[in-house]
Amino acid sequence: RTADMLIKLGLEYFNLSDYTSAINFWNNVFDIDEKNTAALNNIGTAFMMKLQYDDAISMFQQVIKLDPTNQLAKNNLAWAMDEKRKAGLK
Numbered sequence: 001r002t003a004d005m006l007i008k009l010g011l012e013y014f015n016l017s018d019y020t021s022a023i024n025f026w027n028n029v030f031d032i033d034e035k036n037t038a039a040l041n042n043i044g045t046a047f048m049m050k051l052q053y054d055d056a057i058s059m060f061q062q063v064i065k066l067d068p069t070n071q072l073a074k075n076n077l078a079w080a081m082d083e084k085r086k087a088g089l090k
Contacts, residue, residue, distance in 0.1 A: 003032045007039060019046040037063045041073055044080070053084035 010025035023046050029039035044059030057080045063073035 001028075001032065003029045003036055003039070006032070007036075007042065010039075010042060014042070014046055014049075017049070019049050022046050035066050037067050037070055037073070040066075041070075041076060044073075044076055048076075048080055048083065051087070053080055053087065053089060056080040057084070 006025050006029045010022040010029075013019075013022040013025060023043050026039040026043045026046075029036045033039075040059050040063045044056040044063070047053075047056035047059060057077060060073045060077035060080060063070050064077065067073070
């Protein structure tokens with residue numbers, strides 16, 4: 001089991017709209033690489049698909065904390081905050 005393999009398996013589930021299974025696979029990445037920003041970003045995106053904005057925001061913030069230059073996480077964070085605002089949530 002490698003982090004890459006788990007990320008790819010999670011993407012397969014994500015592409016099938018099985019976001020919970022995707023998140024489960026990506027969470028296993030942290031047993032191998034506890035600071036894997038790709039897995040964190042992917043989990044955040046899956047949370048967005050589940051309309052769990054606060055969870056998504058938390059994931060994207062963790063990525064930025066680990067890698068302040070990660071533009072994808074910055075873009076995803078802005079997206080999550082915008083969608084949360086559009087949904088009328090605080």
